[in-house]
Amino acid sequence: MPSSKTTSAASPRRTRATGRVTLADVAQAAGVSPITVSRALRGERAVAQELCERVQAAATALGYVPDPAARALASSRSSHVAVLIPKLSNTLFVELLDAVQTTLVPAGYQTLIGVTHYDASEEEAVLRSFLAHRPAGLIVTGRDRSPAAAALIEGSGVPCVHVMEVEPGSHSVGFSQRDAGRAITQHLLDSGRRRVVYVAAQLDPRTLERGEGYKEALVQAGLGESVNKVLIAEPSSMALGGAMLERVLRETPETDAIFFCNDDLAQGALLAALRLGVAVPGRVAVAGFNDLPGSDQMVPPLTTVATPRRQIGEQAAQMLMKLMRGQPVEQPNVDLGFQVVRRAST
Structure with missing residues (x-):
């Protein structure tokens, strides 16, 4: 036998x-x-x-x-959740993904990870591919997408939660990028700076929103004529941050503070300042965004905005599980806020 x-x-x-x-x-x-x-x-x-x-x-x-597709067809349910993020090389999204996974897996769900590279057509393609497998739920980044992608989400009937921004009219977990940009700029103004430049790369919608907050803070302080945004479409990096510090001080030598849209740019700027002998914050104050690992170890330690990406991932996953189970969601839009972290670079 x-x-x-x-x-x-x-x-x-x-x-x-x-x-x-x-x-x-x-x-x-x-x-x-x-x-x-x-x-x-x-x-x-x-x-x-x-x-x-x-x-x-x-x-x-x-x-x-x-075969998850066959199981979904047989039961009209799936154990997979599709998560769409812009980049896997960004620590911000890696931490968010880890929080989503550690929340969903114990509940019997697995994640399908799609990377959109900040490209609307790529997001559409990823959505079409994932939705063909009938996922139980969707987590997508941000609220700015093509009409075709929005129609795919709406027409699928799949429960969806948006992350990183608060989006009235949908289910979302995040914070106000504009308010955060305004708050860090106000900190620079409160410290006596008057010639503040905003330097941004990648130029995704969240980065542009931070720039709008920066502008609002200057206008409210009566410094509208001093608004100076330096926008670069290429990906954010430490090398680019160093180059942008040199460019800003060369082209606008009256600059006394730079607000970088991301910590990797700001970290690169601080390293360049050390190399060039530019005193920070004596000659120019430097601020970043997202409080990425290593920012507190820079010389000087970097002033930045701490963003709650792990909490966003956890709460988005919890909200999505309620939607997938047909349970009521008392608060469909959750604003987790942010924190201006004041360190020696300003």
Whole structure:
């Protein structure tokens, strides 16, 4: 008897032209019905422990992987959540993703990660691909997307939560980028600076919103004529930050403070200032955004805006689970705020 089971597991009868091991193959190898295999792999209590062990052993021997698309079609539900972010190289989104995963996985969900590279057409393509697999839910970054992408989300009927910004009329978890930009600029003004330049790269909608907050702070202080935005479309980096510090001080030598849209730019500026002998904050104050790792270790330590990306990920995942389970969401738009972290660079 044992030899016949070993033969079945080693040479399963494939029921698909693709050669993929199926539920029926596992059932044949384990000597049970396909429905018993399905229930055993789902961990249902009605299946005896001995049968569960036999099914699991057969599945392992055959290298069986459940087909999530087939399971979704059969049950009209999926255990996958699609998460769309702009970049994986940005620590900000890596921390957010980790928080989403650590919240969803214990509840039985797995994440499908899509990277859009700040490109509207790429976001549409990722959405089309993921929605074809009938995910249980969606988490998307920001509120600025093409009409086609918005229609895909709306037409799918899949529960969706937007992150990083608060978006009335939808479910969202984030904070006001504009308010944060205004607050860090106001800090520079309160410290006596009057010639503040805003330097931004990548130019995604959140970066531009911070720039609007910067402008509002100057206008409210009666310094509207001093508004000076230096906008660069290329990706943000420490090398670019160093180059931009040199450019700003060369082109507008009266500048006494620079607000960089991201900490990596500001960190690069501080390193360049050390190399060039530019006194910070004596000659020019430097501020960043996002409080990325290492900002508190710079020379001098970097003043920045701390953003709650882990909390955003956790609360977005919790909100999405309620939506997926058909439970009420008392507060569809959650503003987690931000914190201006004052350090020696200003």
